Amino acid sequence: MSASTTLYDHAPLLRSLSLCLAVLLFSACASTGKPKAAAAALPDARGEGAAVRFPDPKRATLKEGLFVDLDNLRLFARGMSKRQLYTLLGTPHFGEGMWGVRDWNYLFNFRSSPGGDYFTCQFQVHFDGKGIAQAGYWKPQACAALLQAPALPPAPAPAPMPETPVRLSADALFAFDSAVLTDAGRRSVDALLEQVRNASQVQTIQVLGYTDRIGSDSYNQLLSQRRAQAVRDALVQGGVAAAAIVAEGRGKADALVQCTQGDRQAVIACLAPNRRVEISGLARSR
Secondary structure, X not given: OOHHHHHHHOHHHHHHHHHHHHHHHHOOOOOOOOOOOEHHHOOOOOOOOOOOOOOOHHHOOOXXXXXXXXXXXXXXXXXXEHHHHHHHXXXXXXXXXXXXXXEEEEEEEEEOOOOOOEEEEEEEEXXXXXXXXXXXXXXXXXXXXXXXXXXXXXXXXXXXXXXXXXXXXXXXXXXXXXXXXXXXHHHHHHOOHHHHHHHOOOEEXXXXXXXXXXXXXXXXXXXXXXXXXXXXHXXXXXXXXXXXXXXXXXXXXXXXXXXXXXXXXXXXXXXXXXXXXXXXXXXXXX
């Protein structure tokens, strides 16, 4: 094998090594500038109407192209130095050097789906006389859309309250003859906060308090109202909009069970389901 043949075989490696050395030397004198705009939106630095000439892909030193990190590519911006660009995207793919070169060209591969087929785009960076990036160009131009950040999935629509009211046992929320939430009662209400907050965006939240039939109607009405108000206040403190939630006491109305037999304590225990607070959603009037 002749010496000339050996040198020819190692030419791409020598060019890469020369470029690496030039990058280090260039960093000492080239102005880094300040990135001003994303690559997809850079103005035409060659002047309006000037043609952009891309090299024949067959001349690339890496003819199969390179899979590039899209997040890195999105960082490219006007005002970057060649050293910054080299660190970000690597060696240009057409043997371009450092000095006196106004264009760097790349062949980038992108997959249309994970693990699927890929397509290749040419990317060209144009520099000014000081080696500062002025613009980026794509062939085909449609490849520029790849730099757009992926759209975030839409937020899920607020879910309304279920048709059946959420029933909380008053015995679990309050002490006997009290309208002050116990610690356990507050935890029970807090467990519903996220559900109620979401529903309050599309519904009016109704909180209804109920008692059993034992005691006077006026007393039961007042107690049921105070208990409904206590649950409403806890929900508002948890972030539910005050304007979206109403509280009402119903006293002994709408009993769930009827208990007529047994001694007083047995009847009180039997009537427990009637002592409750219900939370439901009402359609808002338009």
